[in-house]
Amino acid sequence: MDTPAIADAVITLQGFGVRLGKRWILQELNAELKGRSIGLLGPNGAGKTTLIHTLLGFHKVDAGSARMLGHDVARERRQLAAQVGYMPERDAFVAGMTGIHFVRLMGELAGLPPQVALERAHEALFFVGLGEARYRTVDTYSQGMKQMAKLAQALVHGPRLLFLDEPTNGLDPGARQRMLDLVKTIRDRGETRIVLSSHLLKDVETVCDEVVVLKAGRIATVCDLEAERRANQSFLELELRGGNGHFAEAAARLGCECLVHNKRRLKLLLPPQVGVRDLYAIAAEQGVQIRRLQARRDSLEDIFLKAMEERDGSP
Amino acid sequence: MAVHSHVFHPYGGPRTAPRRRWMVIARYALGEALSQKKTIALLVVSAFPLLGGAVVIYLHHNLEAMKILNLQVAQLLPIDAKFFFWILSAQCWPAFLLTASTGARVLVNDFRDNALPLYLSRPLTRVEYVLGKAAALATLTSLVTWVPSLLLIGLQASLAEGWFATHWWLVPAVFLGAWSAIALFALVCLAVAAVLRRRAVAEAAFVAMFFVVPMIARIIDQFLHARWWIRLFVPAIFESLWTPLFRLPQSNELSAGGALISLTVALVLAATILLRRVKAWEVVR
Numbered sequence: 001m002d003t004p005a006i007a008d009a010v011i012t013l014q015g016f017g018v019r020l021g022k023r024w025i026l027q028e029l030n031a032e033l034k035g036r037s038i039g040l041l042g043p044n045g046a047g048k049t050t051l052i053h054t055l056l057g058f059h060k061v062d063a064g065s066a067r068m069l070g071h072d073v074a075r076e077r078r079q080l081a082a083q084v085g086y087m088p089e090r091d092a093f094v095a096g097m098t099g100i101h102f103v104r105l106m107g108e109l110a111g112l113p114p115q116v117a118l119e120r121a122h123e124a125l126f127f128v129g130l131g132e133a134r135y136r137t138v139d140t141y142s143q144g145m146k147q148m149a150k151l152a153q154a155l156v157h158g159p160r161l162l163f164l165d166e167p168t169n170g171l172d173p174g175a176r177q178r179m180l181d182l183v184k185t186i187r188d189r190g191e192t193r194i195v196l197s198s199h200l201l202k203d204v205e206t207v208c209d210e211v212v213v214l215k216a217g218r219i220a221t222v223c224d225l226e227a228e229r230r231a232n233q234s235f236l237e238l239e240l241r242g243g244n245g246h247f248a249e250a251a252a253r254l255g256c257e258c259l260v261h262n263k264r265r266l267k268l269l270l271p272p273q274v275g276v277r278d279l280y281a282i283a284a285e286q287g288v289q290i291r292r293l294q295a296r297r298d299s300l301e302d303i304f305l306k307a308m309e310e311r312d313g314s315p
Numbered sequence: 316m317a318v319h320s321h322v323f324h325p326y327g328g329p330r331t332a333p334r335r336r337w338m339v340i341a342r343y344a345l346g347e348a349l350s351q352k353k354t355i356a357l358l359v360v361s362a363f364p365l366l367g368g369a370v371v372i373y374l375h376h377n378l379e380a381m382k383i384l385n386l387q388v389a390q391l392l393p394i395d396a397k398f399f400f401w402i403l404s405a406q407c408w409p410a411f412l413l414t415a416s417t418g419a420r421v422l423v424n425d426f427r428d429n430a431l432p433l434y435l436s437r438p439l440t441r442v443e444y445v446l447g448k449a450a451a452l453a454t455l456t457s458l459v460t461w462v463p464s465l466l467l468i469g470l471q472a473s474l475a476e477g478w479f480a481t482h483w484w485l486v487p488a489v490f491l492g493a494w495s496a497i498a499l500f501a502l503v504c505l506a507v508a509a510v511l512r513r514r515a516v517a518e519a520a521f522v523a524m525f526f527v528v529p530m531i532a533r534i535i536d537q538f539l540h541a542r543w544w545i546r547l548f549v550p551a552i553f554e555s556l557w558t559p560l561f562r563l564p565q566s567n568e569l570s571a572g573g574a575l576i577s578l579t580v581a582l583v584l585a586a587t588i589l590l591r592r593v594k595a596w597e598v599v600r
Contacts, residue, residue, distance in 0.1 A: 056436045058595040078333055078438045086436035088429070095424040096347070108339045109437040111330030120326065127323050139428075153433060158326030191325045 008070070009034050010161060010193045011055065015064030018047075018054045025050045026217045029064070033222070035210025037187045040197035041304055042214035048197040049089060051214070052163050055195075056086055069161055082111050085159035087150045089166040089197075093138040099125055100134040103152050110157035117156065124152040128182060144175035151182065162186065164196045168203050176203075183207050205300040213307040221307035228303065236295055238266045238279070243288030250282045336439045340447025345454055347424070348417040354455070357416065361409030361459040368402050368467050376474040394471050394478075396561040399485055403464055407496050407553065410456040411525070418452050418504030419517035426512045435595040445505065445589050452501040461493035488560040495556055495578060499549070502585035509592035525549045545569050546577045 009032040016029040026047045040048045053059050055068055057077040066073040071080045094102055100121050107117030107124075125134040128148040133141065138149055147167065154162055164183065168176040184207055186192050198204050204211060205225070213220040240247060241264070248258045248266055257269040268279075276293065283290050331339075348354050374381055375394055381387070392398050425431055434444055468486060472479035503524060508517040532544035545551045551567050555574035558565055565571070 053596055056595075058432070058435065081436060081438040082330065082333070084436065086432065088432045090429050092429045092433050094430045095428045105339070105343050106433060106437070108331070109336055109434060109439055111333065111336070111438060112326065113329065113331055116326075116328060124323075155323055158324065160325070186323055189323065189325075192323075 009067075010038065010069065011195070012067045013064065014066075016061065016066050017063030018050055018059050019062040020050070020059065024062075024217060026054070027063070029219050031212060031219055031222050033210060033212065035193075035208065035224070036190065037183075037194040037196065037208045037210070039204035039208035039211040039225075040195060040214065041199065041201065041204055041211055041300075042220075043308075044199065045216075046214040047217040048214055049165060050217075052086075052165055052195065052197055056084065056163065057081065082157075083160045085154035085157065085162040085192075087154040087162070087164045087167055089169060091146055092150060093146065093153075095139055096137060098135050098137050099130055099141070099149055099152075102138050102149065103134075103156050106153040107156040110159075112157055120156050120158070121152075124156040125149075127155070128152045129178065143170045144172065147171060147175070147179065151179070155186070159192060161193045161195065164194060166198055167196065168198070168200060180206050201300045201304055211300065211303070213304055215308060221303065223303050223307075225300065236268045236270060236276070236279070236293060238268065238290055238294075239292035240264055240266065240283075241289040241291050243283075243286045247282060247286050247288050250286060251279065254278055254282070333438050336437070337443035337447040337450065340434075340439070340444055341450035341454070344421040344448050344451030347421055348451060348455055351417065351420070353416050354413065357409055357413050358455075358458065361406065361413070362463075364402065364405045365459075365463040365467065368398070369470060371398075372467060372471050372474065394475070396482070396485060396488070396563060399464060399468065399489060400557060400561045400563060402467060403460065403489055403492050403557070404550075404553070406460045406464065406493075409459045410493075410496060411500055413455050413459065414452055414500040414504045415518050415521050417455060418501065418521065419508040419511075419514045421448055421451055422505050422508040423512055423514045423517060426509070431593065432595040441590055441593045444593055445586075448505055449498075449501045452504065453497045456497045456500060457493070460497060461490050464489045464493065485561070488557070488562075492553070492557045492560050496553060499578060499581060499585075502582055502589065506585040506588040506592075509589050542568065546573060552577050 011031070011033040013029040013031045016026065017024060018026040029051070040051065042048050050059065054061060055066060055073055057073065057080070061074045068080055069083055073080065094105065097105070100118075103121035103124055104114075104117045107120055108114055112120060122131075122134065125131055128151050130141075130145060130148050130152060133145060138146065141149060147170065151164075151167065154164070167183065168179050171179060180203060183194060183196065187194050187207065194207070196204060196207055209224070209226045211221075211223045211225055213223070251266070251268055252258055254274050255271040256274060259267040259269060279293075280290065282288075371392055372394055374384070374386065374391060375388065392401075425434070431444075435441065465486065468479075468482075468489065472482075504517075504521045507521045507524065508514075511517040511520055529544045529548040532547050536542060536544050545568065551569050552574045554567055555565070555569040555571050556578065557563075559571045569577075
């Protein structure tokens with residue numbers, strides 16, 4: 001079987017573009033995504049859903065090429081579709097069907113023999129926590145249950161790549177946490193790659209190890225969150241009181257990079273040879289009180305905002 | 316109680332043939348249609364004319380029964396091409412009603428709750444999806460049209476020695492005649508349902524398509540001194556198409572060629588509308 005090794009790219013985009021009508025929705029996308037769990041971030045209208053839809057074969061690829069799991073998206077749709085699970089953003093189910101009937105149908109359509117589909121439909125519904133409700137019609141499910149049913153139908157055939165479009169939409173905090181826990185469980189098994197589209201940074205940060213930020217149909221940044229986490233271990237947030245405002249300059253002379261600077265708050269990226277003790281020394285010299293000092297990594301929010309600003313500033 | 320695994324695990328077992336996935340759609344749609352009491356009732360009612368036909372054939376070959384019922388052979392319908400033409404014409408009505416009552420249901424449920432992205436994200440094309448839905452309707456309507464008609468031909472052939480040798484051509488006539496109706500009913504009904512997306516409205520519109528539209532055309536014809544309405548009147552189209560198949564004299568002013576053109580245009584139009592409407596995504600305005 002042509003299963004790509006874990007280091008292989010899950011999705012490769014080369015000059016990828018999609019046009020709906022006369023308008024280019026996605027343009028010149030180039031990326032090689034290898035993460036176990038890939039987050040698609042971007043403001044509304046950035047093209048996240050269009051990208052997912054095109055990778056699923058709903059839209060034509062109008063420029064460049066895209067490959068998923070080693071298959072060409074435009075030419076090998078049928079082979080790909082059997083290996084992909086999709087949980088759409090909007091409510092999606094077949095009215096009047098029970099949960100088990102619905103998930104079984106989706107399993108059979110993905111190629112499972114009827115008996116296997118039935119067995120796996122039971123398993124998928126138990127996995128997402130709908131075991132007791134599986135004989136109820138999906139119309140009668142609550143919003144949270146419908147989201148779980150959508151996840152179950154996406155999983156029933158054991159896909160190698162799972163697209164989750166806003167999976168926590170409309171969920172209360174408890175249900176949202178359960179959904180994220182399920183996604184993490186799937187990710188941690190390592191046999192199914194995940195593409196999660198969301199505008200909730202926290203969800204993406206919790207689940208994903210690689211992030212693509214889209215803005216106005218282009219890739220604003222591709223970020224390996226794992227690498228970022230490792231690289232930002234010497235990152236400090238400081239809250240200062242007093243002094244003549246030259247603390248940042250003194251820190252910069254030590255080799256620190258000042259990322260955010262106002263009178264009372266600083267974000268410093270410390271070089272390896274500089275420690276917290278050195279900062280206290282500067283503070284003593286400058287007559288500054290360090291009221292709070294917190295070591296933290298660059299949050300996804302920072303990465304996202306930086307990407308948005310960079311794109312705004314770009315020609 | 317069955318014990319099921321509560322963990323997620325990938326699937327590496329055998330898969331069904333990709334080109335036969337439309338049959339899954341057809342099987343589930345048929346199950347949905349047959350779960351309705353209305354459908355079962357229509358199937359039962361549609362059996363009565365066929366039973367009547369079977370009784371007539373039986374009586375033709377049982378003089379004792381004729382004597383008991385005090386009937387003469389001359390009083391019975393002759394078992395010839397016209398007999399099977401009438402049977403098929405009569406059975407088109409239950410086929411029409413079955414399509415009207417189930418056709419919209421099997422499609423509208425998918426549209427109503429946005430199920431199309433789920434279907435079409437699987438190894439299934441739009442054509443296969445439509446084929447599956449149409450196949451479910453065709454199976455239902457076959458049960459009341461060509462299948463029982465062929466059984467009646469079989470009954471007659473088994474009772475009258477040598478009859479089949481001279482009437483074998485009734486088999487393709489019944490088959491082709493029935494399929495012209497089945498295909499038209501199924502595709503037009505699905506197209507109307509795909510456009511209107513509300514079951515009751517789609518059912519009403521489907522019935523109206525076959526009767527109200529020709530009536531309106533007839534009114535317009537009065538002003539234009541034309542005779543176009545007959546090209547839109549489905550019973551006339553079927554009659555014109557079937558008479559050469561059953562080797563009967565032409566009985567209305569619409570030629571078989573004209574009827575074939577009307578039928579083809581309707582089928583192509585319905586299929587085009589369906590394929591345009593059946594898509595995984597919609598632009599939300």
